[in-house]
Amino acid sequence: MLTIPLPFFAGLVFVLTLHGSLRGVDLPGTRKIFNAFLVLYAAQCIGIGLRFGYGVDSLVPLLPVTASAMPPLSYLAFRNLTASTIRMPWVHVLPPLAVALAVAFVRPLVDLLLLLTFVGYAIALFRITRAGSHEVMAEAALQRMQPAFRAARLTAALMLFFALSDGALAIYAENYGNADVPLAVSLMNLAAIAAVLAYYLRPQVPQPAPRPATGGAPAACPEDVAVLTRVSAALETLFADENLSLARLSRKAGLPAREVSAAINRSTGLNVSQFVNNRRVAEACRLLDETTKSATTILFEVGFSTKSNFNREFRRVTGKNPRQWKARDTGTSGAQAEGVDLVAQRQQVGNVQQA
Structure with a gap:
């Protein structure tokens, strides 16, 4: 009987969540990057499901490379919503290129490079959301600013979660073998699904309006x-x-x-x-x-x-x-x-x- 590995469902939940959060983003370039990220994320989850659910080991060399491409894509997509120019966008090709070279020639470096990529881009995403939704998500429709802002923080949190959990999993497998890896991957995806649903479904509290400096009439200049x-x-x-x-x-x-x-x-x-x-x-x-x-x-x-x-x-x-x-x-x-x-x-x- 055909079964559906948990990563398939985790990928579907996250993709649908992001897609719903990013309605109203009409910049053609940004939409293409978002779509590429969502397709790649879904494909990555399918690949992980095939690898650990059905033992398709031929995907092992490809999965680290596709995984390393997702953080740069997500960062570029959300960064474009800030309505400010991205300097040297070509730099974001380097992480997947470095991982591909490591897969081909220096396998022990792959896990470290993935950890640094995910943690680095998670921090970068958190940094661009510090100013608040109305300044960060300037290119999103006004009514979609807050959902897009929440999606950026959710993506950053998931990148950090998977970076740390994958790093811990790699250390565990190195010391105790791969027997428990499928169970660990399932637990990781269950945690990710729970986090996505909790974050997305919790009531959105409207942001309070900033008050004038004097507390009465606006302080005009x-x-x-x-x-x-x-x-x-x-x-x-x-x-x-x-x-x-x-x-x-x-x-x-x-x-x-x-x-x-x-x-x-x-x-x-x-x-x-x-x-x-x-x-x-x-x-x-x-x-x-x-x-x-x-x-x-x-x-x-x-x-x-x-x-x-x-x-x-x-x-x-x-x-x-x-x-x-x-x-x-x-x-x-x-x-x-x-x-x-x-x-x-x-x-x-x-x-x-x-x-």
Whole structure:
């Protein structure tokens, strides 16, 4: 009877998790690297399953080389989301090349090279995620920033886990033989599956918005006023795009992504997603007031992709849900009367300029 080795399932779980987390990443180059990484990872898991599940020993020389190619690919893919230039990308060909040479000529070095490759790239991935999702994942759609950020950290954690566990397994096999290796590989994959599912399925706690430095009105400076003015002008033509990213907004405004994110945080006490969603909610309020369109129709028109996110952001900005907004006393309408004086980006800029 044909059985499915555990590495097959582990690879499928991880690939599906990453694929789901990286929707909304539209850069052609980045998508190709991600796809190459996911295909290679799945192939690696299949190879390990064939090796230890069915004794296909002919794959033994190939598996270390394909394994050494995955950390560079994952790093390049996530690094591209930072909207900053990667210097000397050819350097990332060296790890798989070194492992291939070691497989051919110096077999004792293979395990050490794999350990260094996985640990090194895991640390590099952790380092690029230190700044937070809104600065690191600038090329991802705003609504996909946090999932992409989580995927980067999950990938780094798994690389570190497999590096250390494979190193321990190699030492064990050297001293006690290979009899228990299949069981150890199964336990490793069970641990990886549990980690992926726990990390991916745990509730995502929304990141709190940074507060203005004074705790009250935004601490304005001429540079931030100029940035907000340009960003708000650019946003007028982009806010309804559900795949809008910080990088695209910044390019439209002609400013660096990091500068845009920092100016919005300092001057409004909002993160980039909230700043953009304020503009979307402002348009949704206008459409609810001036048209007979349903809230469901409007949420897609203004750039939201899910009803839950629309309702959550609408209530955050207005203090009401769309039905309550529609049924309110029109005699008290008006942005300031309804507590949405920060809904429209033009109003935000005006508040900052007056501060």
